[in-house]
Amino acid sequence: MGDFLKHIDNTWTLFLDRDGVININKEDGYVQHRGEFIFTEGAIEAICRLGQIFDRIIVVTNQRGIGKGLMTAADLEDIHAYLIKKIGYCGGRIDAIFYCPEDEDTHPDRKPNPGMAYKAKEMFPDIDFEKSVMVGDKEIDILWGKNIGAHTVRIAPAGGGANKNPSIPKPDLTCPSLFDFMYKVIQQRW
Numbered sequence: 001m002g003d004f005l006k007h008i009d010n011t012w013t014l015f016l017d018r019d020g021v022i023n024i025n026k027e028d029g030y031v032q033h034r035g036e037f038i039f040t041e042g043a044i045e046a047i048c049r050l051g052q053i054f055d056r057i058i059v060v061t062n063q064r065g066i067g068k069g070l071m072t073a074a075d076l077e078d079i080h081a082y083l084i085k086k087i088g089y090c091g092g093r094i095d096a097i098f099y100c101p102e103d104e105d106t107h108p109d110r111k112p113n114p115g116m117a118y119k120a121k122e123m124f125p126d127i128d129f130e131k132s133v134m135v136g137d138k139e140i141d142i143l144w145g146k147n148i149g150a151h152t153v154r155i156a157p158a159g160g161g162a163n164k165n166p167s168i169p170k171p172d173l174t175c176p177s178l179f180d181f182m183y184k185v186i187q188q189r190w
Helices: 003-007 043-050 073-089 115-123 139-148 178-189
Strands: 013-016 056-062 096-100 132-136 151-155 173-175
Touching (some): 003 178, 013 115, 043 178, 056 115, 073 096, 115 139, 139 151, 151 178, 173 178
Parallel strands (some): 132 151, 151 173
């Protein structure tokens, strides 16, 4: 588990899910505006440090709240502008954010379908999915990573995160937080 960590260098791409990885999940619905967007502990520092290691950091997120009419694309763009600005304060970066606003699970861009990965590769042709890591907190994030041939990391606080669906592949690594993943990557580099 996690043997891929020792191979990560500045030619790799880091894909991050948003809710539950970068920010705290809203238990009763969707993060609909900037005031509801709360970073998970250590996420800002983790992204800043990981930006010194990975060639690209790309956020891929399902945002069904738009498809359900609970928020607008402008609301989401405001949240993402805030996210990018806060990461920038520590010298970090997010190279791109791709989101799927659709409510239909069959939409090609909705995780676990790989549409957002193909859009990222179109924007950054040098992305090699075999030299990529997908970090997410849900089974669909792990399946998305496996669908594109990436290494996968499941964020599961307090040791949770066991697969509820046995047909979903297990992640290559499980960590309690994005910060913990960052620490493991740095540890392998020393």
